[in-house]
Amino acid sequence: xxxxxxxxxxxxxxxxxxxxxxxxxxxxxxxxxxREIGQILAVGSLTSIIAQPIFGMMNDMLKDYRTMLKIxxxxxxxxxxxxxxxxxxGFMIFTAVLFAFINTPASPLLDTLAVERGPEFGFSYxxxxxxxxxxxxxSTVIAGYVFSKISFQYIWMVFSGFSLxxxxxxxxxxxxxxxxxxxxxxxxxxxxxxxxxxxxxFISITMLLSITVTMNFSYLxxxxxxxxxxxxxxxWNFSIAAAVEIPLFWLSVKFIRKFGLFPMLIFATxxxxxxxxxxxxxxxLSVVLAVQALDGVAFAFYFSAAVEIVNLMAPEGTKTTxxxxxxxxxxxxxIIANLIGGILIESQGPAFLxxxxxxxxxxxxxxxxxxxxxxxxxxxxxxxxxxLKIDQ
Numbered sequence: 001x002x003x004x005x006x007x008x009x010x011x012x013x014x015x016x017x018x019x020x021x022x023x024x025x026x027x028x029x030x031x032x033x034x035r036e037i038g039q040i041l042a043v044g045s046l047t048s049i050i051a052q053p054i055f056g057m058m059n060d061m062l063k064d065y066r067t068m069l070k071i072x073x074x075x076x077x078x079x080x081x082x083x084x085x086x087x088x089x090g091f092m093i094f095t096a097v098l099f100a101f102i103n104t105p106a107s108p109l110l111d112t113l114a115v116e117r118g119p120e121f122g123f124s125y126x127x128x129x130x131x132x133x134x135x136x137x138x139s140t141v142i143a144g145y146v147f148s149k150i151s152f153q154y155i156w157m158v159f160s161g162f163s164l165x166x167x168x169x170x171x172x173x174x175x176x177x178x179x180x181x182x183x184x185x186x187x188x189x190x191x192x193x194x195x196x197x198x199x200x201x202f203i204s205i206t207m208l209l210s211i212t213v214t215m216n217f218s219y220l221x222x223x224x225x226x227x228x229x230x231x232x233x234x235x236w237n238f239s240i241a242a243a244v245e246i247p248l249f250w251l252s253v254k255f256i257r258k259f260g261l262f263p264m265l266i267f268a269t270x271x272x273x274x275x276x277x278x279x280x281x282x283x284x285l286s287v288v289l290a291v292q293a294l295d296g297v298a299f300a301f302y303f304s305a306a307v308e309i310v311n312l313m314a315p316e317g318t319k320t321t322x323x324x325x326x327x328x329x330x331x332x333x334x335i336i337a338n339l340i341g342g343i344l345i346e347s348q349g350p351a352f353l354x355x356x357x358x359x360x361x362x363x364x365x366x367x368x369x370x371x372x373x374x375x376x377x378x379x380x381x382x383x384x385x386x387x388l389k390i391d392q
Contacts, residue, residue, distance in 0.1 A: 015162035017139025038342020044100035045334025055105035077163035130249035137242030144235020210333035244296025268302035273361025280355030
């Protein structure tokens, strides 16, 4: 099981690395300006808010956990081609809605599977998620070089190919039937999650940080273009970050068990903020590339800790729903990030945008520190804090 999930992460992030970082350049090649690009990206984020909880609740209810992964991967491969053939802004918006609805649930579904079933099969989330970092590191640098030479129009063909590999791989996953006696019904799953005030506060803070993460992801290629850095080196930014993630995902479990979930979460948030502030000064290319290592540090520790916290907070039978709510919250952040980011990068410039992102990151870190202080694990025994040291 460990090998199969690792391969799925590898294919998933090979697909994402070849496509997602270059979407803004793809749309720019099609003649759209910064505001229009922001609207296309934002509508995808809006759709993911609806899609992810729906897929999460359906997955919690289904007897066979593989069904949603099959649907998402196969239809994503088909719909991706519509970007290539969409003739105008209206069709592009429509395609973005379809693509976001069917594609975005794949990652949280897999995260839930890895977190929930990992202990049974003898692996941790970080041990399998590291293969996503490896795939991303390889894909971004190769794709950035190749597509800058030929055209960013072909990113969707690569994405579809890897999606088909994921679809075939799911058939090799072992069948696992959940204990439905412990499951919470579709009707009550979201109610159980949203009546947890602490969970909502935590999700709100992650949304704030996700605004900066999405801005960086969506507008880094345009940042390079506007500041005169070589476009074909955009992929190196993501590859450097992913290369740093590789060993840190392996080590994340050890660090979390030693220092605690929230200390690592706060450390990662400050790492994000420092990276954005450095980039906001528009320093030489060598410095910009070097500081991407902080992105790898931040991503590995932040998401390893956040996914575990969400899983521990979720009531039994709502694990996937909770993960998809967490991901959907990122979708809300994505709407804000893409709309505001598109306007700011056109009106104020990329340096201002990244300095603002740094300020938001510092504020999010302070809120996580406040959350940690007010957090009393003894009130909620189901969080199983002893083994993961949430209270430290």
